[in-house]
Structures are given as structure tokens and as C-alpha cells.
Amino acid sequence: xxxxxxxxxxxxxxxxxxxxxxxxxxxxxxxxxxxxxxxxxxxxxxxxxxxxxxxxxxxxxxxxxxxxxxxxxxxxxxxxxxxxxxxxxxxxxxxxxxxxxxxxxxxxxxxxxxxxxxxxxxxxxxxxxxxxxxxxxxxxxxxxxxxxxxxxxxxxxxxxxxxxxxxxxxxxxxxxxxxxxxxxxxxxxxxxxxxxxxxxxxxxxxxxxxxxxxxxxxxxxxxxxxxxxxxxxxxxxxxxxxxxxxxxxxxxxxxxxxxxxxxxxxxxxxxxxxxxxxxxxxxxxxxxxxxxxxxxxxxxxxx
Ligand SMILES: Nc1nc2c(ncn2[C@@H]2O[C@H](COP(=O)(O)OP(=O)(O)O)[C@@H](O)[C@H]2O)c(=O)[nH]1
Ligand SMILES: [Mg+2]
Numbered sequence: 001x002x003x004x005x006x007x008x009x010x011x012x013x014x015x016x017x018x019x020x021x022x023x024x025x026x027x028x029x030x031x032x033x034x035x036x037x038x039x040x041x042x043x044x045x046x047x048x049x050x051x052x053x054x055x056x057x058x059x060x061x062x063x064x065x066x067x068x069x070x071x072x073x074x075x076x077x078x079x080x081x082x083x084x085x086x087x088x089x090x091x092x093x094x095x096x097x098x099x100x101x102x103x104x105x106x107x108x109x110x111x112x113x114x115x116x117x118x119x120x121x122x123x124x125x126x127x128x129x130x131x132x133x134x135x136x137x138x139x140x141x142x143x144x145x146x147x148x149x150x151x152x153x154x155x156x157x158x159x160x161x162x163x164x165x166x167x168x169x170x171x172x173x174x175x176x177x178x179x180x181x182x183x184x185x186x187x188x189x190x191x192x193x194x195x196x197x198x199x200x201x202x203x204x205x206x207x208x209x210x211x212x213x214x215x216x217x218x219x220x221x222x223x224x225x226x227x228x229x230x231x232x233x234x235x236x237x238x239x240x241x242x243x244x245x246x247x248x249x250x251x252x253x254x255x256x257x258x259x260x261x262x263x264x265x266x267x268x269x270x271x272x273x274x275x276x277x278x279x280x281x282x283x284x285x286x287x288x289x290x291x292x293x294x295x296x297x298x299x300x301x302x303x
Contacts (some may be wrong), residue, residue: 001128006101009128013071016120017105027120030127035250037069037126037133038237041147042181043173044157049183050136052220053157053229058094058102060230061132069130070102071121073114073137101130113137115144116260119253122150132233148176149256152249153236155179155229158197160189174200177213179232185217185225209245211236270297 001008012030016023042050054070061068094100105121114137125133137147148154156177180201182193197215206212214232218225240246273296281287 001124004098004129006098009101009124010103012124012128013103013105013121016124017117019117023120027123030120030123033127034123035126037122037130038153039122039133039135039151040153040155040233041135041137041151042155042157043137043147043176046138048157048159049220050157053181053183053218053226054134054136055094056220056223056226057134057230057233058100060226062097062099064230066131067099067129068101069125069128069133070100071118071125071133071135072102072104073118073135101125101128113144114147114150116264118145118150119257119260145256145260146176149252151253152240152246153178153233155181155233157181157183158193159184160187160193174204178207178211178236179229180213180215181229182215182217183220185219186221190217208248209239209243211239211243211245266297269299273299 001012012026014020015026042054044050051072054072058068058070094102105118114135118135122133122135135147135151154176156173156179158180160182180197182190182197184190194215194217201213201215204213214236216225216229216232218229220226237246240249270293278287278292278296281292282289
């Protein structure tokens with residue numbers, strides 16, 4: 001994988017996201033490359049155009065000579081579905097391009113949203129050697145881990161007023177977005193959506209490091225605005241580095257990764273200790289679930 005073999009990276013991703021035998025050892029070996037990629041999360045409702053925009057952004061970053069990785073954690077996401085006819089060729093292009101690695105993680109390991117294995121998946125592509133690493137996620141707010149705790153730069157994707165779309169954005173994502181992409185700028189109502197977003201953001205306190213969130217209209221259909229959006233992402237990264245905020249965010253990510261590993265292992269280890277004997281104790285009223293649960297968690301009361 002470190003020699004740039006895509007099939008190996010794909011296998012490693014399956015091992016860590018599905019927690020197959022050996023995943024801990026693999027993650028341990030890959031960790032030394034952590035932090036090598038600039039990670040960018042694209043979140044937004046299904047249909048807002050995240051996958052389409054990512055295809056455009058990949059082309060943009062490739063033109064800059066960068067290697068790009070994409071992890072789509074969205075069961076509805078397929079880079080071919082939702083793509084325009086003209087885009088098919090582009091996707092084919094990406095598929096043949098050794099500088100691009102795209103993979104959907106809507107597998108058994110990550111069905112609904114981001115979970116504890118996303119960090120391991122990111123470390124795989126960092127070791128594989130991508131410079132920009134894009135994570136596509138719906139960002140429902142019900143994920144085990146929030147995208148803002150996982151990536152360096154959060155891009156919230158919305159489209160011109162789509163029913164309660166903008167409301168959902170206000171409630172959940174106004175705080176986490178570093179860049180707001182108003183996609184489908186080829187449709188009407190773009191100006192109004194951009195203005196409303198800017199208005200709402202003007203009330204929010206400045207982000208860490210003093211960054212003022214950007215609002216950028218873009219069309220994945222026509223590619224208009226893609227360069228500007230790409231520049232927003234690059235400039236945010238530069239700002240993170242210059243302000244020291246990148247170091248802070250990386251520490252926050254590592255703290256979250258560690259806490260997820262701990263809770264995952266505690267949970268699994270304690271569950272493995274449960275025997276029929278423990279159920280016998282409960283059914284005979286010789287123990288209660290709270291006390292027994294506490295003991296099993298502490299590694300006591302093996303039966
Ligand atoms: N008019 C228009 N449609 C778009 C644009 N971007 C995406 N779409 C369409 O919106 C739908 C959802 O796109 P997709 O990229 O799959 O959205 P995702 O669910 O957020 O990943 C598809 O039918 C796309 O063709 C755009 O810029 N303009
Ligand atoms: Mg998608």
C-alpha cells in the first residue's frame with residue numbers, strides 16, 4: 001500500500017472499517033503516518049450535490065498537481081449515481097488516474113454515518129499518501145462521531161431553498177462550517193440563499209484562530225465557482241497552519257479517536273465476559289444488572 005498499490009489500500013480499508021481480524025495491528029502499523037493529509041469533510045443533506053461537487057473538486061485539486069483521496073460515508077452515495085452524463089467520462093478519468101483514490105464506505109462497517117472506524121480509514125489513506133483527503137457524509141447529527149471532530153476543514157453543502165433544507169442547516173451545521181458551498185447556483189434563488197447564510201453567520205462568533213466562514217455559490221453542473229470553492233478550502237488550510245489552529249484541531253481529533261477506541265474496546269471486552277451463569281444470577285434475583293454490569297466492566301466477577 002505504501003508503494004501506492006490501490007488494491008492494497010482498498011483491502012486495508014475493508015479490514016479496518018469492518019474490524020476484520022488483524023485490524024488493530026494494521027491500524028497500529030499505519031498510525032505513524034497520521035496527520036500527513038489535509039482532511040476536508042463535505043456534509044449536507046442527500047441530494048444537495050456533495051458527490052457531484054467532490055468530482056469537480058477532485059479534478060480541481062488534480063490540476064494543482066495534488067494527489068486526492070475520497071471516502072464517502074453515505075449509503076446513498078455512489079460516484080456514478082447522481083452524476084451527469086458528461087461527468088461519467090470524468091469519473092472514468094478519475095478511475096484511471098493513479099493520483100486519485102475514491103471509495104464508498106457504505107459497508108457493513110459504516111452504514112448510517114461516521115463511526116469509530118473513520119479515523120482508521122483516514123490513517124489508511126494518509127499512509128497510502130494522498131495530500132487532500134475528502135470525506136463525504138450526510139452529517140445527520142446522529143452519527144457516533146461528528147464530522148467536525150474528524151476533519152481539519154468542514155464544508156457544508158446546501159442548495160438554493162429546498163423546503164426545510166436551510167432550516168436543518170441552521171439547526172445543526174451553522175456552527176461547524178468553515179466554508180459554506182451553496183451548490184446548484186445554476187438554479188434560481190441562489191442569491192437569496194447566499195444572503196441568508198451570510199446573515200445568519202454574521203451573528204455567530206468567529207471560529208477558532210479568527211477565521212470568518214466563507215459562503216461560496218457553486219454549480220457542480222456547470223463547474224462555475226469550483227475554482228473559488230477549491231481556493232476557499234486551500235486558504236482555510238493555510239489559515240489553520242498559520243494560526244496554530246491546525247495543531248488544536250489535530251489534538252481534538254486525536255482525543256476523540258482515543259476515546260472512541262477506549263469505549264469500543266471496553267464495551268467489547270465487558271460483553272465478552274457475560275456468561276449464562278450471569279443470566280442465572282439475574283433470573284434467580286441473586287444479582288441486579290447495575291451491580292453486575294459494574295463488576296463486569298471492572299473485569300471482576302468472571303463466571
Ligand atoms: N442543477 C443542478 N443539479 C445538481 C448540481 N449538483 C448536483 N445536482 C443534482 O443533484 C442530485 C444529487 O446530486 P448528488 O451529487 O448525488 O448529491 P449528494 O446526495 O449530496 O451526494 C443529482 O441529480 C445531481 O445531478 C448542480 O450544481 N446543479
Ligand atoms: Mg452523495
